[in-house]
Amino acid sequence: MSEIEADAVPAQPSKPGPVYGLVRGVLRPLVRVVYRPTITGAEHVPRHGPVILASNHLSFVDSIVIPLAAPRPVQFLAKSHYFTGTGLKGWVSRTFFTAIGAVGVERGAGAAAQAALDQGRRILEAGNAFALYPEGTRSLDGRLYKGRTGVAWLALTTGAVVVPVGLVGTQEIQPVGSSMPRVRPVTVRFGAPIDVSRHGTAESGRARRAATDEIMAAIHALSGQELANAYNEVPPHGALAKIADRVAPRERV
Numbered sequence: 001m002s003e004i005e006a007d008a009v010p011a012q013p014s015k016p017g018p019v020y021g022l023v024r025g026v027l028r029p030l031v032r033v034v035y036r037p038t039i040t041g042a043e044h045v046p047r048h049g050p051v052i053l054a055s056n057h058l059s060f061v062d063s064i065v066i067p068l069a070a071p072r073p074v075q076f077l078a079k080s081h082y083f084t085g086t087g088l089k090g091w092v093s094r095t096f097f098t099a100i101g102a103v104g105v106e107r108g109a110g111a112a113a114q115a116a117l118d119q120g121r122r123i124l125e126a127g128n129a130f131a132l133y134p135e136g137t138r139s140l141d142g143r144l145y146k147g148r149t150g151v152a153w154l155a156l157t158t159g160a161v162v163v164p165v166g167l168v169g170t171q172e173i174q175p176v177g178s179s180m181p182r183v184r185p186v187t188v189r190f191g192a193p194i195d196v197s198r199h200g201t202a203e204s205g206r207a208r209r210a211a212t213d214e215i216m217a218a219i220h221a222l223s224g225q226e227l228a229n230a231y232n233e234v235p236p237h238g239a240l241a242k243i244a245d246r247v248a249p250r251e252r253v
């Protein structure tokens with residue numbers, strides 16, 4: 001899922017099943033033949049143990065590109081409606097997203113964001129790789145937005161290292177509003193692992209913010225995007241809401 005404001009759906013698998021391996025085994029070589037992606041830094045991804053792949057987010061296909069480019073199975077959060085449809089279309093959607101390592105969550109807000117983080121924590125505590133987008137949702141203008149601190153909370157809580165990922169060109173494969181992917185050049189850059197534990201504990205807001213900023217700086221170095229210096233969200237509506245957001249800014253998780 002792009003946004004991490006969600007309420008986790010229970011009873012999800014702790015790791016990808018056999019269908020994931022089958023689909024990955026078929027799609028990975030096919031995608032590499034058709035798209036010929038440029039993949040660098042794959043050696044930075046630990047082959048075992050919990051790891052967070054923290055990436056910029058430019059397109060719907062990012063959640064397909066990362067698992068196919070990574071040297072190990074990767075899980076990520078996806079909107080629950082991809083798993084709850086009926087009929088043939090629902091079956092195809094459910095099978096596909098399960099096969100590429102997606103874990104369903106229901107959209108929510110406020111405290112519900114913690115439930116989605118807990119879902120990611122369970123994946124990491126099972127020793128798996130978990131991909132997320134610290135910006136919260138995909139960038140529609142190509143700029144890199146400020147990171148939300150959920151990525152730092154996960155890393156500091158589980159002890160997982162963070163591998164920054166820079167995606168370049170995925171927005172050209174499936175631009176906003178298009179239904180069919182196009183063949184366009186794409187680059188996936190994996191950066192050196194980051195140990196954020198030196199910033200402090202997960203309970204410290206300052207530690208979470210500092211760790212998140214370090215991760216976003218690494219993503220920026222890999223993607224080369226223009227910085228937005230703002231959160232990627234709908235601005236507060238009304239005079240009182242705007243004043244409140246300036247006087248007491250809430251932490252974006």
